[in-house]
Amino acid sequence: MQSSFPFMSAGFRPMFLLATIWAAASLGLWILMISGTVSWDMPWSQLDWHVHELLFGFGNTVLCGFLLTAIPNWTGRTPISGAPLGGLIVAWALGRWAVTYDIGAGPVFLATQDLLFPLLFTLLAAREVFAASNRRNYVVIGLVAAFLLANGVFHIEAAREGAASFGYGVRAGLALILMMLSLIGGRIIPAFTRNWMNARSLSPAPKQFSTFDAATLVTSGATMAIWTVTPDQPVTGAALLMTAAMQLLRLSRWRMFAVRPEPMLMMLHVAYAFIPLGFLLVGLATFLPEIPITAGLHAWTAGAIGTMTLTVMTRASLGHSGLPLMSGWAERILLTSLPIAALLRIAATVLTDAPALLHLSAAFWILGFGLFAVRFAPIMFAPRAK
Numbered sequence: 001m002q003s004s005f006p007f008m009s010a011g012f013r014p015m016f017l018l019a020t021i022w023a024a025a026s027l028g029l030w031i032l033m034i035s036g037t038v039s040w041d042m043p044w045s046q047l048d049w050h051v052h053e054l055l056f057g058f059g060n061t062v063l064c065g066f067l068l069t070a071i072p073n074w075t076g077r078t079p080i081s082g083a084p085l086g087g088l089i090v091a092w093a094l095g096r097w098a099v100t101y102d103i104g105a106g107p108v109f110l111a112t113q114d115l116l117f118p119l120l121f122t123l124l125a126a127r128e129v130f131a132a133s134n135r136r137n138y139v140v141i142g143l144v145a146a147f148l149l150a151n152g153v154f155h156i157e158a159a160r161e162g163a164a165s166f167g168y169g170v171r172a173g174l175a176l177i178l179m180m181l182s183l184i185g186g187r188i189i190p191a192f193t194r195n196w197m198n199a200r201s202l203s204p205a206p207k208q209f210s211t212f213d214a215a216t217l218v219t220s221g222a223t224m225a226i227w228t229v230t231p232d233q234p235v236t237g238a239a240l241l242m243t244a245a246m247q248l249l250r251l252s253r254w255r256m257f258a259v260r261p262e263p264m265l266m267m268l269h270v271a272y273a274f275i276p277l278g279f280l281l282v283g284l285a286t287f288l289p290e291i292p293i294t295a296g297l298h299a300w301t302a303g304a305i306g307t308m309t310l311t312v313m314t315r316a317s318l319g320h321s322g323l324p325l326m327s328g329w330a331e332r333i334l335l336t337s338l339p340i341a342a343l344l345r346i347a348a349t350v351l352t353d354a355p356a357l358l359h360l361s362a363a364f365w366i367l368g369f370g371l372f373a374v375r376f377a378p379i380m381f382a383p384r385a386k
Helices: 012-034 046-075 082-100 107-131 135-161 168-199 211-229 234-252 263-287 293-320 329-350 355-381
Strands: none
Touching: 012 046, 012 082, 012 293, 012 355, 046 082, 046 107, 046 135, 046 168, 046 293, 082 107, 107 135, 135 168, 168 211, 168 263, 168 293, 211 234, 234 263, 263 293, 263 329, 293 329, 293 355, 329 355
């Protein structure tokens, strides 16, 4: 049943707003903590909390908003709204509170509170896709369910080993998010580019999905599986470098530079470019000690995940609110901020003693997500434009 309250009428409205607020606030809090400006009692180390919240906390919120918005288009079913959506918001808030403030309740309580939100939206998404027999997207539900399990592994590692920021859970979670970006990005980027070029009678169009695309996805999945299990082996490094080349060639077939006049399209291509860059840097780190693995990890997280999610949220929020897909000054600033933040973060990682670059990167990250929240909050609470 559709909600009469606009904010609760579709999943993208509360979830995208919460995701961007939390992305900005959590990174700001982490910077204040590591600089010694504030102290905070948390159930995990500061690094574990930072990694978890920007991978699983933020990632699950975006996934929920994306799936609850995309699935009605995939299936023709009524969007989740009203009370069920309100229940998801409450579960989200409980999870963020539990992992951010230590009340001494123990790891079982912590895991229960944190995993409730992704469990509920995964079950809701699965119900909608399976009820419609939407077989094409069964793989998406499988990846989301596996992401939930990776979050659970993080909790187990944090409880048993006292540190989980580069454990199996984080590597598996990152691998799954990258596979979702490769899968869904591979659908929407060339399709949106093709539509934009056709409307302007530009050619040649991006290449259609082919055997090469399928081979790239299979190779990427296999490489990420190997990396999750054995991240430091030479064979893993070789696989990462080969996958970087395949992903870059795949991107080159989508006519990136033809869409330079349109930031909401160009930034999708830029976001995808951070995927092969991450494969390259993580692969090189296997062989070259002077290249820290965190450079590649931040290419994937701040670059690919941050830029892709913010760009998709911007496009979806405008489109599903009935507004034209046009980039005004706010959209141009917020979308450009994320790749700048990512490049600065990579540079700060390579230059090991560069706190100014780290803080500047954080400032651009907060600017991008914070400006989205300010720009789109009124839209999220307003009725759909006619």
